[in-house]
Amino acid sequence: MNSRILTLVWLAGLAAAQDSSQSVVTITGTTHQLTGGDAGPTVTLPSDFEGSTFPTGTMSGMLSGSTGAPNATASGTSTPENTLTEIVGGTRTTAVSGNMTATTATTPRPSNTQPCNNYAEFCNRKYSNITEVCAHNSPFVRKNNAGANQEFGVTQQLNDGIRMLQGQAHYVNNTLYYCHTSCDLLNAGTVEDYLTDVTKWVASHPFDVITIIFGNYNYEDKDENGNPLVTSKNFAEPIENSGLKQYIYQPPKTAMTLDDWPTLGELIISGKRVITFIDYNFDTDAVPYMLWEFYNMWETPFSPTDTEFPCTLGRPAGISEEKQREMLYLANHNLNVEVSIAGLDLVIPNTVELTQTNALNGSGSLGLMANNCASEWGRPPNFLLVDYYNFGSPMNGSVFEVAARANNVTYNRKCCGTASLATVLERPSATYFGLMIAVVAALVL
Structure with missing residues (x-):
């Protein structure tokens, strides 16, 4: 995985973290297409990507689920092949009850607030x-x-x-x-x-x-x-x-x-x-x-x-x-x-x-x-x-x-x-x- 991509996702997480209501970065999409030059191959996220949370750690392997940016949370959606993931704000928490059934609570997810060329x-x-x-x-x-x-x-x-x-x-x-x-x-x-x-x-x-x-x-x-x-x-x-x-x-x-x-x-x-x-x-x-x-x-x-x-x-x-x-x-x-x-x-x-x-x-x-x-x-x-x-x-x-x-x-x-x-x-x-x-x-x- 291109280290620059991981750095960008992490930077977006820092920007979101400045607002307590947007304390993590949610990555949507199942396929990540890198384009241009020596950017690298397509990276397809694993089938169990939905709901997985990456713990605080190093930047390498973030999209594979091993480590990631502080409190980064990932949610998968069915997106067309060769589409790019979108960085947006929001939080997602998972609770496991005594009978081991999982329930998920998701706060309202706002639209992206990170400007690209000065405008989100x-x-x-x-x-x-x-x-x-x-x-x-x-x-x-x-x-x-x-x-x-x-x-x-x-x-x-x-x-x-x-x-x-x-x-x-x-x-x-x-x-x-x-x-x-x-x-x-x-x-x-x-x-x-x-x-x-x-x-x-x-x-x-x-x-x-x-x-x-x-x-x-x-x-x-x-x-x-x-x-x-x-x-x-x-x-x-x-x-x-x-x-x-x-x-x-x-x-x-x-x-x-x-x-x-x-x-x-x-x-x-x-x-x-x-x-x-x-x-x-x-x-x-x-x-x-x-x-x-x-x-x-x-x-x-x-x-x-x-x-x-x-x-x-x-x-x-x-x-x-x-x-x-x-x-x-x-x-x-x-x-x-x-x-x-x-x-x-x-x-x-x-x-x-x-x-x-x-x-x-x-x-x-x-x-x-x-x-x-x-x-x-x-x-x-x-x-x-x-x-x-x-x-x-x-x-x-x-x-x-x-x-x-x-x-x-x-x-x-x-x-x-x-x-x-x-x-x-x-x-x-x-x-x-x-x-x-x-x-x-x-x-x-």
Whole structure:
């Protein structure tokens, strides 16, 4: 049995134990299906699983009934083959009378209270049936630099509720760096260093599932033999060196439909809680856990400068509407402006309109786009890609309120970060925007 699974069940038990009415964890289901990567085989619980209580002891062998978490109680139900156990709260006691007949008293068992990606409701939802906020160009955090797209670093982004990370990687001197357009404009450091921070966060948040899209800036470059210079193989080394690979889910198919994806609970219990995609030059033979984004997900128009934010197909070109309805989809909602400086054509965030772009309601708002997309496609976007997620209206972090409404849950968190861009950008102005362009000019001249 995978030790990570046992640890997760035990952690859930600790969470439940904080409430005396939910002092133990009940595990329901007769079959435990581990999915992805080297997660292991199916583990079928024994026929006498019903009512067995695991005494306090070590973590090993918990599901076999030998030892387990403190006061863990198990009850079996008839669940379909290859389904996953669900962790819920509740208690169960068994009394044996003098004539040796057993009677069982069960307290009312509440629904699961352990949040998955900040909401208990998400634990039983498929990965493909949840809307999450994506930090566009997550690594690009640099004060007074027009190449920046976020105010806070990746650890704070994840703390605030970001669950998809995206960034553009450049291959320089046999090393992958996160750079925006040019490493001379904004170099955020190596991909490996960034992923090391991500791994630390993932390791300390066992009930969260995140997604990473790797942007391959050098996808058109060729080696001396005419082969692609940079593919998903180049990303394998920083992934492995950072320690992230152990958490990456390997789907059973290279092109997953909406129905193929597991639930968040399944991913969490398997320990495989990171989904990885690459936009161009995938090689699933060499790196099977890194999916080609456009086999699995389509996007609305990329780097939009249109405040209407149409919910039409942007990438990949040419797929049918029928196919779109079977795939994940990402709404690009980061308003940009095009500038040309010193021979460089740049698309940079339109900070003048930032507050309204990330707003809950109104013309050009993220909330309006999410609603329009949901109406057009019969379901909201799976991912909402935004710049400076901590800005919005009527409150900072309104992007998370938009996602909560799309998910039909109540947003009850506070956002964002430990500092505020308001000291510089309380009301993004044309003057500040002009300053950003001047900074770019100084960097490229």
